[in-house]
Amino acid sequence: MEASLERREHYLNVSYGIKSWLLTTDHKRIALLYLATITLFFFVGGAFAVLMRLELITPKGDLVSAETYNKLFTMHGVMMIFFFLSPSVPATLGNFLVPMMIGARDLAFPRINLLSWYVFIFGGVLGLGAAAMGGVDTGWTFYTPYSSTYSNSAVVLTAVGAFFAGFSSILTGLNFIVTIHKMRAPGLQWFRLPLFIWAHYATSLIMILGTPVVAIAIVLVALERLFRIGIFDPNLGGDPVLFQHLFWFYSHPAVYIMILPAMGVISEIVACFSRRRVFGYRFVAFASLSIAVIGFLVWGHHMFVSGQSIYAGMVFSFLSFLVAVPSAVKVFNWMATMYKGAISYHTPMLYAFGFLGLFTVGGLTGLFLATLAVDVHVHDTYFIVAHFHYIMVGGTVMAYMGGIHFWWPKITGRLYPEAWGRFSALIVFLGFNLTFFPQFLLGYLGMPRRYHAYPEEFQVLNVMSSAGASILGIGYLIPMIYLIWSMRYGKPAGDNPWRATGLEWQTSSPPPTENFEETPLVTAPPYAYAKEEEEATVVH
Amino acid sequence: MWTDFPLFPERASTIAGGVDRLYFFLVAVGALFSIAIFITIFVFALRYRRRHEDQAAVPFHGSTTLEIVWSVIPLLITMVMFGWGASLYFQNSRAPDGAIEIYVVAKQWMWKLQHPEGAREINELHVPVGRPVRLIMTSQDVIHSFYIPAFRIKNDVLPNRFTTAWFEATKTGRYHLFCAEYCGTQHSGMGGSVVVMEPAEYEQWLSGGPVGESLAVAGERLFRRLGCTNCHSPETKGRTRGPLLGGLFGKPVPLLDGRIVTADEAYLRESILNPRAKVVAGYAPEMPTFQGQVTEENLVELIAYIKSLRR
Numbered sequence: 001m002e003a004s005l006e007r008r009e010h011y012l013n014v015s016y017g018i019k020s021w022l023l024t025t026d027h028k029r030i031a032l033l034y035l036a037t038i039t040l041f042f043f044v045g046g047a048f049a050v051l052m053r054l055e056l057i058t059p060k061g062d063l064v065s066a067e068t069y070n071k072l073f074t075m076h077g078v079m080m081i082f083f084f085l086s087p088s089v090p091a092t093l094g095n096f097l098v099p100m101m102i103g104a105r106d107l108a109f110p111r112i113n114l115l116s117w118y119v120f121i122f123g124g125v126l127g128l129g130a131a132a133m134g135g136v137d138t139g140w141t142f143y144t145p146y147s148s149t150y151s152n153s154a155v156v157l158t159a160v161g162a163f164f165a166g167f168s169s170i171l172t173g174l175n176f177i178v179t180i181h182k183m184r185a186p187g188l189q190w191f192r193l194p195l196f197i198w199a200h201y202a203t204s205l206i207m208i209l210g211t212p213v214v215a216i217a218i219v220l221v222a223l224e225r226l227f228r229i230g231i232f233d234p235n236l237g238g239d240p241v242l243f244q245h246l247f248w249f250y251s252h253p254a255v256y257i258m259i260l261p262a263m264g265v266i267s268e269i270v271a272c273f274s275r276r277r278v279f280g281y282r283f284v285a286f287a288s289l290s291i292a293v294i295g296f297l298v299w300g301h302h303m304f305v306s307g308q309s310i311y312a313g314m315v316f317s318f319l320s321f322l323v324a325v326p327s328a329v330k331v332f333n334w335m336a337t338m339y340k341g342a343i344s345y346h347t348p349m350l351y352a353f354g355f356l357g358l359f360t361v362g363g364l365t366g367l368f369l370a371t372l373a374v375d376v377h378v379h380d381t382y383f384i385v386a387h388f389h390y391i392m393v394g395g396t397v398m399a400y401m402g403g404i405h406f407w408w409p410k411i412t413g414r415l416y417p418e419a420w421g422r423f424s425a426l427i428v429f430l431g432f433n434l435t436f437f438p439q440f441l442l443g444y445l446g447m448p449r450r451y452h453a454y455p456e457e458f459q460v461l462n463v464m465s466s467a468g469a470s471i472l473g474i475g476y477l478i479p480m481i482y483l484i485w486s487m488r489y490g491k492p493a494g495d496n497p498w499r500a501t502g503l504e505w506q507t508s509s510p511p512p513t514e515n516f517e518e519t520p521l522v523t524a525p526p527y528a529y530a531k532e533e534e535e536a537t538v539v540h
Numbered sequence: 541m542w543t544d545f546p547l548f549p550e551r552a553s554t555i556a557g558g559v560d561r562l563y564f565f566l567v568a569v570g571a572l573f574s575i576a577i578f579i580t581i582f583v584f585a586l587r588y589r590r591r592h593e594d595q596a597a598v599p600f601h602g603s604t605t606l607e608i609v610w611s612v613i614p615l616l617i618t619m620v621m622f623g624w625g626a627s628l629y630f631q632n633s634r635a636p637d638g639a640i641e642i643y644v645v646a647k648q649w650m651w652k653l654q655h656p657e658g659a660r661e662i663n664e665l666h667v668p669v670g671r672p673v674r675l676i677m678t679s680q681d682v683i684h685s686f687y688i689p690a691f692r693i694k695n696d697v698l699p700n701r702f703t704t705a706w707f708e709a710t711k712t713g714r715y716h717l718f719c720a721e722y723c724g725t726q727h728s729g730m731g732g733s734v735v736v737m738e739p740a741e742y743e744q745w746l747s748g749g750p751v752g753e754s755l756a757v758a759g760e761r762l763f764r765r766l767g768c769t770n771c772h773s774p775e776t777k778g779r780t781r782g783p784l785l786g787g788l789f790g791k792p793v794p795l796l797d798g799r800i801v802t803a804d805e806a807y808l809r810e811s812i813l814n815p816r817a818k819v820v821a822g823y824a825p826e827m828p829t830f831q832g833q834v835t836e837e838n839l840v841e842l843i844a845y846i847k848s849l850r851r
Contacts, residue, residue: 066729137725143682143722145699234699234700234701235700276600277601279601280606307698307703310633321621322615324618325611328610329610331577332610333607335581336606338581338585340598342597343584343589353585356581357574357581360577367566367618371562373558373624373629373632374625376559376629377689381689445546445547445549445689451728453728453729457545529597530598
């Protein structure tokens, strides 16, 4: 088997050399380019978090200056949101798998796909350059008029970096939508698509509809900063709250850009490791779309105490509760998928278990924030910090890690060491909870976020959080090491080690450049895990 | 570090109890659902674990009934949360009549607090227990947020605009005052405390401090100095070039364009800084702007003066 892996031509050995990678239009290679880049940004963003948690061990601001601390949390947010979480699942797994799952040779526009990576790299270089030039201290939210007038840091450079990262996601979204519409294999009707594809379709809609708005907001901030054109600064006749509307009109849906693809990953993993078709397939698919649509109508819940009218607050609160329902529906369907399944505890499934638990907590605490009278108290405290880390790290990053392990044999043709995988999934889960659960308590106690120094009574919970962060950091370093190790020394995986359904598993591992030797013909719905799938009945 | 280790915030205002009750309801629902989900996942994972490699699952595809049940139940529960949260928010947003009005001017990185009687404080607010206090807030620079966790109140403080908040303290003591909206380098240092005192003690504090003139008196002096008297009269009757200010505050004002607005703090503020935005019916739009000639604190004084002309 070892020999055949080397002899057979596939996308990794078809050509060698740096040029063959930097000029590739193969979606699989571009996925790996993205994987390498965002891993770098993840560890840069993580390093900023480590310094923040070290500072917060003591109540006094003694490790770094207030100015440095403010730059640390800003750069942490910018790196993680714009350069890691937003591209995480779609640009790596999505890029690799969307064409393979629909039986296509590549994305619809392979060169635009490569362009999106270069645009992303350009944005990333600006972002890192801004960090190197002293950093930026506005918070990743760039609230005006602080960002447009008062801050003395590299605001424009960072904002332009984020602008380019956003532009690259528009290109990716466009590519996915056209590909999913036009390039499905014969017989692959919409309701035969894997839920991973539905999730990416919904995500792509948000990318192309929402991202231009934040791009506009960023440009306006830059115009005001550079040319003193009054848009947000009241001294120039502007309105600072306008910025918040523009910013959250994109940035709330952006949360769904980050979580929907992760939900797609979870659907695939739970089905495969329970050997069951995803329960309520159509409901899960439509839940993705309804999250994408309603997600555009809830931005005002970030602004309940911003001076927005109380009636607007009520409408946004109502709509925010509505968006909770399709998320709950998904969780229930994944649980039902496990019912009477044949569940195995491989690493991807452990991450999926982690996702289900943490996403549940993140989702339920989101209800606290949608509840007007309670949000007044917990808004801008550590409660919200804990909540969105449960969604973004407990949800998205768990699913991302699960997905990377799940498709690693397909991507590299080799297996990762299973025992290490399970061990680090457990470490991540424990470290995560120790880091972020105490922050819910801190938040209700009233500790505001973005505080460099804090009153002494908050110290115990902060020390717990910092201790958890160190465990979490180790949990992320271990996979980094064994995954790289496995690329050379891992056992050859075979084409389908998990005996998964799905077109991507029907071809060899690693796949040939053209993905399939001949175009597959699809005759049945996805997830045909049960042996007598045709005889399966729909229970009413 | 280990001696003082609270897990729940102090409850020291009339609204805190209601907010906490709703919070406990949310915690109960959240705990119930998450524990139920965790146990189900755990039980399924154990009970349906794969015992041999080729084990097949029981095929079972979906159930419309179940989907409806688990959509409608969460929907109903969230609607209870919505209704309860919104009605409490609505009640909490209106200050009771007869509140002490304190002006808050925020700037990087301090809170300036002005009592109607003239006492001024920085980063420390003295208030009596058992009396509603209404805060009329504005910022001199960026957006800040006035937050007193023990009272469960928070509201952003915006430049060039008034926002309001109110509370009625129920327990004497000293409580944290935080800035909750990130505002620059010393954001975490922009705090202080609220000192809640017995009413008698408060009176003593008010009279004991360095007594400045009251806001309204300072405002009147400014009103004359800026020449406002040339066109505006503090009377309720008579004909002057500009609208009469006596008894104006809180009344509906008919505008030139047919709209009717209420003469609140925001209206007065706008009319001083941008007089042509809302011109009163029957008057010519000829008042000059005072933008740049008055500071935030001047505005507070002028408005306090106009408010004092209640007849």
